[in-house]
Amino acid sequence: MSNIIYIGYYFKVHPLQPAVEILIAELGYAGFESFVETEDGVTAYIQKEEWYADILDDVQILNSDEFQISFTFEEIEQTNWNAEWEKNFNPIVVDGECAVRAPFHDKFDTKYDIVIEPKMSFGTGHHETTHMMIQHILKNDFKDKSVLDMGCGTGVLAILAELKGAKPIDAIDYDNWCYLNSLENVERNNCKSITVIEGDASAIKNKYDIIIANINRNILMQDMSTYVSKLNKNGMLFLSGFYNDDIPMIQEVCEKHLLKFEEKLERNNWVSLKFLN
Numbered sequence: 001m002s003n004i005i006y007i008g009y010y011f012k013v014h015p016l017q018p019a020v021e022i023l024i025a026e027l028g029y030a031g032f033e034s035f036v037e038t039e040d041g042v043t044a045y046i047q048k049e050e051w052y053a054d055i056l057d058d059v060q061i062l063n064s065d066e067f068q069i070s071f072t073f074e075e076i077e078q079t080n081w082n083a084e085w086e087k088n089f090n091p092i093v094v095d096g097e098c099a100v101r102a103p104f105h106d107k108f109d110t111k112y113d114i115v116i117e118p119k120m121s122f123g124t125g126h127h128e129t130t131h132m133m134i135q136h137i138l139k140n141d142f143k144d145k146s147v148l149d150m151g152c153g154t155g156v157l158a159i160l161a162e163l164k165g166a167k168p169i170d171a172i173d174y175d176n177w178c179y180l181n182s183l184e185n186v187e188r189n190n191c192k193s194i195t196v197i198e199g200d201a202s203a204i205k206n207k208y209d210i211i212i213a214n215i216n217r218n219i220l221m222q223d224m225s226t227y228v229s230k231l232n233k234n235g236m237l238f239l240s241g242f243y244n245d246d247i248p249m250i251q252e253v254c255e256k257h258l259l260k261f262e263e264k265l266e267r268n269n270w271v272s273l274k275f276l277n
Contacts, residue, residue, distance in 0.1 A: 132272035155182030167193035240272035
């Protein structure tokens with residue numbers, strides 16, 4: 001991986017909210033794979049081989065009259081990445097029960113303590129969608145349930161699922177860096193029941209009691225039939241990676257597949273939904 005070069009975009013945003021959330025979502029659709037929120041905006045990263053000169057043309061918020069957004073960008077050698085995360089990655093505690101921290105942070109006195117070396121992967125718990133997925137896992141019974149973490153990023157949700165008693169667990173991500181990072185984090189947290197797989201929805205071979213999919217609206221809708229076909233009877237499906245305004249489209253697709261809406265979580269206009277099969 002040492003030869004991979006990333007392009008880093010440094011966005012200054014005013015006012016910050018909800019512009020930062022919208023910007024991250026639109027950059028995600030454009031192909032950016034990792035984000036760090038900063039005091040005055042957000043830093044976004046994309047592999048140089050995925051970058052092209054007009055990549056920001058479809059990022060509509062940059063043309064909005066409601067927000068002032070400026071940016072600079074540069075090439076970043078991957079060897080600089082750990083230092084970048086150590087500068088920006090602060091530990092979090094979700095609902096007083098689950099801490100997500102880096103190896104260089106002190107241990108928390110919480111029921112669940114997860115150590116993540118995020119590197120270039122999305123899913124440290126800081127983003128609203130990951131935070132809500134952690135809340136779902138904390139609130140629901142995972143003991144002896146088979147689980148799929150689709151779009152696993154750092155593997156944090158799969159790791160928490162195992163800590164909650166789930167087994168076996170598959171964690172899938174199409175991005176090679178996320179795949180490698182999840183392998184590292186699974187080992188770092190001494191997990192024994194997680195199989196990490198590199199691929200997209202076509203890599204799903206098993207059936208599960210619980211499927212967690214924190215991706216984005218378009219991918220979720222595209223792959224819904226696959227998720228449903230791999231969900232056991234009376235299984236639970238947790239979805240996130242989209243906004244409040246996207247709920248009608250998501251619900252329509254889910255109801256088409258006879259899924260029953262159960263619960264909604266909301267955080268800064270991002271939402272996470274629970275459905276039952």
